Amino acid sequence: MNRVVEHSEEAAAFLKDEKRAAWHDETLWFVRAKRDKAAHKVADWEELRETASQIKDHTLSNLDEYLIQFEKKAKENGIIVHWASDGNEHNQIVYDILTKNNVKHVVKSKSMLTEECQLNHFLHYKGMAVVDTDLGEYIVQLRHEQPSHIVLPAIHLKKEDVSKTFHEHLHTEKDNIDPTYLTRAARKVLREKFITADAAITGVNFAIAETGGFVICTNEGNADLGAHANKIHIACMGIEKIIPKAEHLGVFLRLLARSATGQPITTYSSHFHRPKEGQQMHIVLVDNGRTRQLGREEFRNSLKCIRCAACFNTCPVYRRSGGHSYHNSVAGPIGAILAPNLDMKANADLPFASTLCGSCTNVCPVKINIHEQLWSWRQILMKEGYGGFAKKSAMKTMAAVLSNSGLYRLSGKMGRRFMGWFPALINNKLNPWSKQRDMPAPPKQSFNEWYKNNRKNG
Amino acid sequence: MGSREKILQAIKQNKPAAVPLPQVPSFSRMTDDPLNTFVETLTSIGGHVVVNDFSQLKNFLVQQKKDGLQVINGVEELADYNIFAYKTYKAIDLESVDTVVIKGKIAVAENGSIWVTDSSISNRVLPFICERLIIVIDEANIVATMHEAYEKIKIDEEGYGVFIAGPSKTADIEQSLVIGAHGPLSLQVYIV
Amino acid sequence: MKVGLFIPCYVDQFYPQVAIATLQLLEKHGCEVHYPLHQTCCGQPMANAGFASFSAGCDKNFTNNFSGFDYIVSPSGSCVLHIKEHLHNNGKPEQATHVRHHIYELTEFLTDILKIENITASFPHRVGLHISCHGQRMLHLSSMSEKVEPSFSKAEQLLNGVKGLQLLKPKRVDECCGFGGTFCVTEEAVSVQMGKDRVTEHKANNVEYITGGDMSCLMHLEGILKRQKSAVKIVHIAEILNAQ
């Protein structure tokens, strides 16, 4: 994937529609507030996070063993297990299963992994119809867009947009923007898809090594309807979704929905262990860069992510720039530390799309040190030369001046040149500070000068 | 080398030194009164709860049938216990089902969810394809937290089990909550 | 108690009154304060831009200037954090460690080291408190809205003792202002929007001043206020605590 537009440009474009941007910010802030309320109801919330974090740390340090254990148990359960090194292989595996079984129509519930692998694209290209059944994903699919949020895929859209899209594709009443009316319309169409499809693809929230089964969480019931109504169920998961034991589900399910939407739990937490009679159940275990990230000491922690999106909702930058500005299947702060692992060059801008305020780290239910990883990626990306020559030389000058007090005093005297470094950072002659902000008024003298004048024995 | 070996080898090479598995501590139960907390929580997420009034359910089902609505019942104590007749029905043949009544095994106070499994639902698609889901649960089986729930259940005892917490819902259109997404439009829980 | 005063570069250049207030405040409370004249900067601007590798010179200069004190105090949580986390000096590792372990943000120094309980200051105004992220979330100068923890705030503890001061909090008590170092120019649009949103919430409280512990955040908010021709002014917490 080659990026043409930087996050900052997309963000600026997003903010042009002030009302919509304010709505986006306010709405996601509200989700964050609901998360706070839910978390505060659990007195030992912080201990719960700590436990989850430690379980994940342990699992990552023993990941191969747990995958082997999971595979063995799953096979005993009658599940067919596949392994895929990358997105392409994953797509090919899914495609092969589908063609072998003469599948023409597929329903798919939410799976960030299949987004990451661009499965829909792949299958579409091969002439297979995949319908996304999560309402938000269905909406963006009809619009030929990408989800902009991993939990709330259509959060960038207003009900007017949805009404228009549904009117076009589902022939709903023009300008009827009632969410219940629109949801019911989609329900009707998708019901038909569920019962006439030949196969269902789902994601996986947790896979349990000890029992060889997996858990899927939804509110809409779409993963279950798809999986139960069809003869073939293919569940796709990143290898980091493994947890050791059933009892650990207690920890993670208590955290997941509270962190995501402030619900005490999702409506459905479905535990799959054996296919129903006459059904094929497949599971595809996917690497796609995860083992590489595991080897990056500073970033392996990112593999603990349970995709709750709490870090999106709290991120003041995400809320004001929208998911599409991150040009990656996973947006937000966690996306910004996962994406450079997949393609440093294309995603070199993302770790800079943050003020490093640290709120993401505080809400993260598995205690990923997100803001520290953003900082570390910055160092690596600049070292690898993805910052451009102008920025590097500006920084070099700055470093030289700041390490030499003589030079520093001199540059200060020349009209408080401090802010003069800014334009070089973005390769722009105009000082971006001043576009919408005034410069501070330069005082008569610096503190250094004042001190020399007023305190003799410095 | 196949992908399986490649992945396992890469993990071996890249994984950190062993980190011990923590004990799951005994967390606070959050309530001294699981029954009331359960009722409160489930109500707050869109469920409708009736305590100790089986006759209300009986009357409701009689009325449903009078109105010509298809009812599938998985609770022996009620009339027309017929759920196992539908075990192998395809989704397409269950489209017109209005009401499904099933037994829940464990209810969880902290989040209003109820554990149901293959053996109580007979056909996995039933609790999802119906318009109205009714779950009957024994008061003695209400636990405080998910930790307690997982102590009581064995998740792989049956091929499929699910915690159901309220009717299906979505907020994907402008974050406005709509009850009734793809699954049931309503959930009633009878505690007996 | 020998205290080295570290004044961040932009405070030295643009806000000398904040440095003066800090100096006077510390002296008022019995510290022997020195201001090493050859200090420059903590090196954070480079590091946050991804060039921590260029900061060796800065680090060296910092260690040379500050290793001889019992404590180093600065009116900026952000710069203090940077030193605490990233100051390294291969030539003088022990001195660098000493500096890292003895550097304090001003309010934290006042409450935790000097243990000041009654501040004698007067500032009869409606004041909005801006909580800066680095001080809060990383130095833990106050409790955080994301966490389930007992609530506390070192800044508030001090401000509550200031005569006549009416402290007002914005609706989102601890949302970032959008300064973020070089972020303020590399992501100009988002940065300004974040700042505007903070300002709007403070204005809704009819404040006369916005205060905080980090001048960089305040400089950003001031830039926005001035462009809006607003009557709301910014003032560093050191200036309030030093006001008679």
Ligand code: SF4
């Ligand atoms: S990084 Fe943490 S907060 Fe963000 S989505 Fe993953 S688990 Fe949730």
